[in-house]
Amino acid sequence: MARSIYITSAEGHSGKSSIALGVLDTLSHEVERVGVFRPIARSITERDYVLELLLAHDGVGLDYDECVGVTYDDVHDDPDAALAKIVERYKNVESKCDAVVIVGSDYTDVGSPTELSFNARIAANLGAPVLLVLTGRAMDESRGRTPDEMRQIAELSFPELTAAHASVLAVVANRADSEQLDPICAAISAVADVPAWAIPEDPFLVAPTVSGIMSAVDGELLQGDSELLAREAMGVVIAAMSMENVLPRLIEGGIVVIPADRSEMLLAALTAHASDTFPSLAGIVLNGGFELSPTITRLIAGLDQTLPLITTELGTYATAQRITQTRGRLAADSQRKLDTALALFEKHVDTRVLLDALSLSPSGAVTPLMFEYGLIERARADLKHIVLPEGNDDRILRAAGTLLSRGVAKLTILGDEAEVRGRAAGLGVDIAGAAILSPTDEEHRQRFAEEYARVRAHKGMTVEAARDIVTDVSYFGTMMVHLGLADGMVSGAAHTTAHTIKPGFEVIKTLDGVSVVSSVFFMALADRVLVYGDCAVVPDPTSEQLADIAISSAGTAGQFGIDPRVAMLSYSTGESGSGADVEKVRTATALVHERRPDIVVDGPIQYDAAADAAVGQSKMPGSQVAGRATVFIFPDLNTGNNTYKAVQRSANAVAVGPVLQGLRKPINDLSRGALVRDIINTVAITAIQAQGTAQ
Template identity: 75%
Template sequence: MARNIYITSIEGHAGKSTVALGLLYTLSREAKRVGVFRPVARTSNERDYVLEMLLAHDAVDLSYDKAVGVGYDDVHADPEAALSRIIERFKAVEAQCDVVVIVGSDYTDVGSPTELSFNARVAANLGAPVLLVLGGQSGAGVNRTPEDLVQVYTIAHQELDAAHAHLVGVIVNRSDPDHLPQIIEAVSATAGADTPVWAIPEDPFLIAPSLASLLDAVDGELLKGDSELLLREALGVVVAGMTMENVLTRLIEGSVVVVAGDRSDVLLATLMAHASETFPSLAGIILNGGFELVPQIERLIDGLDLSLPVIRTSFGTYDTARIITQTRGRLAADSPRKFDTALALFEQHVDSEVLLQRLDLNPPLVVTPLMFEYGLLDRARQQPQHIVLPEGGDDRILRASSTLLRRGVARLTILGDEGEVRGRAAELGLDISGATILSPFNEELRERFATEYVRLRAHKGMTMEHARDTVTDVSYFGTMMVHLGLADGMVSGAAHTTAHTIRPSFEIIKTKPEVSIVSSVFLMCLEDRVLVYGDCAVNPDPDAAQLADIAISSAATAAQFGIEQRIAMLSYSTGSSGSGADVDKVRAATALVVERRPDLAVDGPIQYDAAVDAAVGKSKMPDSEVAGRATVFIFPDLNTGNNTYKAVQRSAGAIAIGPVLQGLRKPINDLSRGALVQDIVNTVAITAIQAQGVAADSAAAASLAASTTTAAAAGEQS
């Protein structure tokens, strides 16, 4: 039986979409099949953008038509028939899902308790507890006081009670940031101890319209600039109805500037101000009046080579400004920063564990890729580490940094020229203000790093002059930061080769004392479980001792990420059935693992089918605790490992996270040059978790040393 939750409010613009998104992500960590259902959707030709946004989530596998109950017209025409239809269509969705997020109607006509009453009836008939969302602001955009919110809650609770709907919790969204504790205290006092109450502060960014939505609203055309920057949100409006010098003093960070199309002087001054580091970074310019640009002015603009979007509209100044100010931002699938902001607000202000307990979800029996990814982010957030990202000139790194910072996954240092990095982030509408931007040509650090590099490579004849040049390479600079404790880990490779990324770590970081070889694994996220594949990226043809080392390191990595450790030492032969140099190598490696780590479950040589398929494993190795149940797969060479992981990735639709380097004293990880933003986010989270392990080991070693010293001192005194 699915467990479901119904999100509703007593009015429009309360921010249900933010709550729905946060809840959807929370439930995706706990359930394999998450559904979304909209009992009452918009009846116009426009598709329901909230529903489309939620359906775009990777955990949801439903079509738009299946996720809709009825339209507003159906409810107005015959509420009882509409309710019957909603129940019928919901049951079809429920049958396919472990849990369903039901998003109540949007008050697109007359917002009143009558609409809440219908939502409450729907919730009661669907057997779904209600998560009530109260708007922290009135329709006029004024912050509500705690007393105001108590009144709103009381009205809403009466409607829910009348329909026999069960209230599971209250979220006061878009609340006055300065009075969150008072709001929670006041509403909690009225709701009672059995009803948890949370408050999410207002964030103006979430209601800011994007340049793309303003382009549509003013029926404009993109005249100049980068079309990708149309996704940036406009955080304010400046109407340039004055002289050039007065316009410049009124520019606002992230704003859209409305300029009359025949005021070339103001247009050029605004563009030059945007290009200057001494003025605010703008979101865009809208030229009103429909005027054509004078050819000479157009040549000047082209010569500036700016990416700032310049939009032309035929509307006059008044109408253009009116339309812009009336255009509301939407939390849509094409706004990653809004996604990150909404999720961060939900994660920071709503106790998801309490909410999940209230829903009484059964523990998941499987681990999906999404569950695993969210688990990575959660673990990284528990003890944020300092990660250095050397490739500050790559937009993917900047987008990932914005996500990581907003969601509190790690503390970041990005390498690059500070003006260029922050300027590009501003152009993209990204907030990386929480990151440190550091130039690899920083003189103080360059000298310090060069001195240390000479010490480390003195046996290779390293000179100070050569070292000064070497350490300005971003991979060497970032690695030296990790080595000297200025960062806890490094992630690179989006714009560099694997060799360029990891070679400095071999020279500087080096291996752990008990490890003889640096190796790698891929975390293979299948539909219902996560497996470990090693080594698929670093060592071409390891010998038996190295293969044993890789197996032990891979088991440790598996344990670090909550994966059971049952190691299959793969070969083309199972057990004692085959012979030859390649099989003998695997057999010898297996014996070494057993000798060094008798606590580990390991078997080999074993073929892949016997390792992964229970029936085949029982047939070929009936007494093995690994056969048919393996979780850690050790390939005999790089050729086999690399091809196998890619074959499984493509044919089984697995998500391959990695390569994750193992065996180094401190974590350095490589990215694919085709890495997506989410790949970078995941790799940083993995690196942060590895760094947590390093910190824990160091603390344990320090504690042991301290206790040994104390015991020795006590012995001397006695």
């Protein structure tokens, strides 16, 4: 039977969805199969955005329709019949999961005094303990509630829950006054002897997106980058004054409402946005339905600006009213909001206490999500400084925002500071915690040129020639790592593998006793993680290089918590085959035994004999590796690259890498098709490698 938790609130606008996301994320790191269930939805036909948000989380493999119980109308018409149907539909979800996050009703617009009681009744019938979410905002949301007010809300809520025989697991005071967190927790805990946590209000989480505002005012995008419509708007400025009085009132991330016939104000706002001395705007709404003159349109087009310009037929009052009434919500398409919500939850909720209260034991399996979470946790444990050379790539900026908000690493991003920060702001990505460094920065350029010329003096390198070379972002980033200004580098989203790793070969060089730089992929299968090497760097390794790859791969596996049992792959197993290719693998295996007798290794061995216990016992009885291999060493790049891609596609595995190994300091290459998630994982891996290098 799945362990479940019922998340409900005592009133609307509590931010319950962000708490549900935090709980779901926590559970997904502990067990294989996590489910979500929404007992009451507004409609069966109109999709529930909270449920969609949770279903979009990695590791949840359920369909939307099976996760919905009944509608509000069903409850109103026949509460008992609705409850019976909820239990029936929940049981179907429970049977497929190890843990289920159940999200109670919303209150908003359709709330009633008995709503908490009915949620408690559902929780009791589902056998799920309640995580009660209390809002720390007053009803008009103009101020935070005092600890005494929070105590009173708790005193009103607990009797309703216990009267329905619901068991209260813990309480979260969400959107609380940041200066009253501890007193609020103490006030709530005084009402009932359960854990209580308080999460502070973050205005960003309730800020609407520019696209949401555009929809609210029935607007259209006149000009600008549609990618920037996803940015959150942190306030509204009505440009009804003179230019001199409006400009000082501009705010960071603000929406400026300008009558479309006030072209001078429009040009002033665009100029201010482009200036380093004024706040970066989220967008401009031109109201009134007036068309811009051809001259102004041509002038704006010549500015080559990306700020969204939205037009609406509404008047100033109606436009302002609709914008101020537009409420932001946590949704799957806002990565920064997701990162912010998860970071707040992780910081202020003791997840170990929560899991212990649920009596949830960690799974023995390692899912892709568990492996990725383990990477993040290990990187956080000892923060390292990683340089990202490709600051002009949106994926890098989005990944940087997540890495910084989740506290995974310290970052330096290469590029022009105004351009990088401006683009990040336009994307709605917070990279305030990152250092931005230009590869043409004269102080660093001269220092790097002198050092590069020294290292490459045997190749005839001069300082003058080096001054040009080190301004290349890959060389600049590598020199930072070489001189200790960063602990590692991640690049390749917009550059070739050769461009990324060549400077490392020249400057950082290989570890003692390692003749070749190679790579591995972490292949995260449904229930375990394997290591494949080399699938990206060495085309046709010699026996000596193959032995190096095996030794390096075993070390990498051990560094990341995988017990290395190394299979030296070939098209034959044991003594059954012959030929140059088999002899290469046989010789490499003997070299590994000779150089590192502590490594558990066997070969030549075929993949099936290495991976399948029954086949391994048949073909290589008594082997410590056959049927139990965790590290697979391929005889050449052609075999390795094709195999990892075949397994990735056919087994739906998550391939993390390539992870370079053999260099004195960590540098890692990204695929040019890398997703933001890939970049985050690679930075975490690089940080962990740097932790090992520092020891």
